[in-house]
Amino acid sequence: MRENADTEERDALITSSIPVVTHIVRETMGRVPSHVSRDDLTSAGLAALVQASKSFDASRGVPFARYAATRVRGAILDELRGIDWASRSVRRRARDLDATRAQLAGILGRSPSTAEVAQAVGMTLDEIARNDEDIARAQVLSLQGAQDASLDDLLPSAGPTPEQLLEHRERLAYLVEAVAELPERLRIVISDYFLEERPMAEIAAELGVTESRVSQMRAEALVLLRDALNHELDPTLLKPHARPQGSANRRREAYFAAVATRHAASVRRPVGVTALDETA
Template sequence: MTTSTATRPTATATSTAAEREELVRAHLPLVGHLVREMLGRLPSHVSREDLVSAGMAALAGAARSFDPGRGIPFGSFATTRIRGALLDELRGLDWASRSVRTRARRVESTQQELTASLGRTPTQPELAAALGVGVDELKTIDDDVQRAVVLSLQGFTAGTAEDLVPERAAGPADLILHRERIGYLHHAVAALPDRLRKVVTAYFFDERPMNDIAEELGVTESRISQLRAEALVLLRDGLNNHLDPELLAAPGGKGCVARRREAYYEQIAAQGGLNARLAITNPLGMPRG
């Protein structure tokens, strides 16, 4: 259990495609069980088919990334992934329409392309021009996306998705996975470039307004918004690189941007192994005081 993710063999190195397919087949009833468990407390407008689709995708992803070397049974590992996918599906229903999510993905994709071609983060006018929209419309999309990110980072309050999920005592394997993810998030934030780390810490954890952060750093609010978006993309890719490699976008060449990303991934790993990640929380998964 002390081997770090960076050096641990991948699922593809320890299992064949046939074995992964068998894992999925054997655990198909698990998806139906978890969906039925959740549907009992959901509003009638929530689509069972959408939840089943999200759960099946999570089961397949769990089979691809499962590492028997962790000593965690696949059923427990897959349950955690499936429950997370179902909650993500409910969050999507909570915060935005399908059209808003589609526009958000288009903005993110365009921003990554411009960053690769320019060798820097594009300005708001540059991004708006590439998308063929006005700066005001781009800001509206960004506001919707940031609301979703805040929900994702801070969790839901009463009356939202998590309250609809039947309570279940987490087993030891669930708690270890949960604590490992929290540890990776802390290490990913700590490994961010200095200015990006300051923006993330001030905005999401200290809940300071953007104009206050902008004044402290001597830049405009628009620049803080750009830095925040850049940091969130790095955090997402950094966590996926270590926890869900199959979710990483295809590598974008060998330029300076790609090298910086690889260096960032290495810096996350250098923060410490599994013991260091688990040390951030107590055995119940709560932050250590």
């Protein structure tokens, strides 16, 4: 009899809290790309709700709805982290563009312009810029898991270990320092596009270049940022430069050294001084 009563009580908790899942999914869908499946997020949320009903302890004094919301948000965040933030068509087109760029670079002996790539693949400059933009946003979103950082704050207790949190903070610190050490125009593109969310047309007008050039600069900056983090945190992932003796590689190495120096200085900096002071 007691087992039946417990089952009925759990069922009642689940049924009464389904709107919590619906609300969180609806809230999340407003911040993610349109190809993310609402059904997948709902399934993850409902599964977490059922698990929450089994582990809920009323004696702790926490309302079930609040406890369940934390578990549901954590499950949805995990689901989002496993999603490819770019659609298949965008990924396929990006692979084709990368292959074309590599082929033209081999023929021309230099990096091809966007116009040359567009002519080779039969696309307009705007189409290439939009595809590059979709990929760039996907790269950032895949790192964040969601556009709202508060989701990370609501992960259940079985979340990252202290070591993982320390590693995550170190990576973020390096990222801030790597952005600060970017060449000025690349830093402007990254800050304006990703942090201030300014339209590409505005950034192009400010820098006096075309939108396709801004797209190229953004891609160049993202490669530099990735390589700088790998250089400091996981050298095995750092790809060697195509021309080790060239001036481009010397500039890259100088950039890596500048990031390392800035990080070393930030480690010695008093606690009250933030990394943002360096870029003020």
